[in-house]
Amino acid sequence: MAMRSAAKHALVTPPLAPGISGALFRGRFSPRNPGARPCRAASSSPAPAAGKHLPPLFSVAPMMDWTDNHYRTLARLISRHAWLYTEMVVAETIVHQKDNLDRFLAFPEDQHPIVLQIGGSNLENLAKATKLANAYSYDEINLNCGCPSGKVAGHGCFGARLMLDPEFVGDAMSAIAANCDVPVSVKCRIGVDDHDSYEELCEFVDKVVSKSPTRHFIIHARKALLNGLSPAENRKVPPLKYEYYFALLRDFPQVKFTLNGGITTIDEVSLSIRQGANGVMVGRAAYNKYVL
């Protein structure tokens, strides 16, 4: 269904809210630079609508070693409504530390709404970890498909590398969803290495949506380069391509997408929402500046 809708939009310029004068997306996604072409490559499997679960309008990104319990407590004092994401917790850590889970999973009640981000590539462990985490009443469970770190991507196939295996991510999200009582989401890049076409991104989303109940994706709008760049460089060297994000909004109307990457002020957050974004996630700026 998503793809049929894409075909309908074949010659339509991607949406830009009228009258927006801000510069965030200018030049990257305009009538003269339509960017991503509508996707027709993937299957036309029916996708139920996102349902009652609306993605957060504003969220703070998962950041390893940064968005720990201490930071999240401070962030909750600053904002009552922002959704807070945990640092990534590896599924194997949860499974192997099941007698010590509070250390990795407990959080104060007032940190709601809060999302647990899990990392992993073993279906059984992802399922077991989710089941154990379910007892902690997170508001959403998210799978990391965006981390380019050698430590993650090189040892076991997970993080951004998972984007190269959409079939597996579909199965993983199905297993995660089957073991928790809350909505599930995927955080990913727009591509990996040379697999960076808009069509490949559509195939990824389409496969995950058709194989699992996932209806929320967080799109870090730059690709990951798995070899040769440090994680920090991977957050600034590959160019941001917001046009991919807006094309996904157009081509998958039943799915909700949160925009992430390079957004540093509240004006940019507002502009993104006015231009149609379902939600905006801020990472480094929320940590470094506290007040946007």
Ligand SMILES: Cc1cc2nc3c(=O)[nH]c(=O)nc-3n(C[C@H](O)[C@H](O)[C@H](O)COP(=O)(O)O)c2cc1C
């Ligand atoms: C120190 C640090 C640690 C990060 N750890 C994670 C992580 O555990 N999981 C994840 O999905 N992304 C992680 N990221 C990426 C952020 O979630 C976000 O996608 C990225 O910083 C781009 O958003 P920004 O431009 O608003 O910072 C990390 C980023 C930083 C700076």
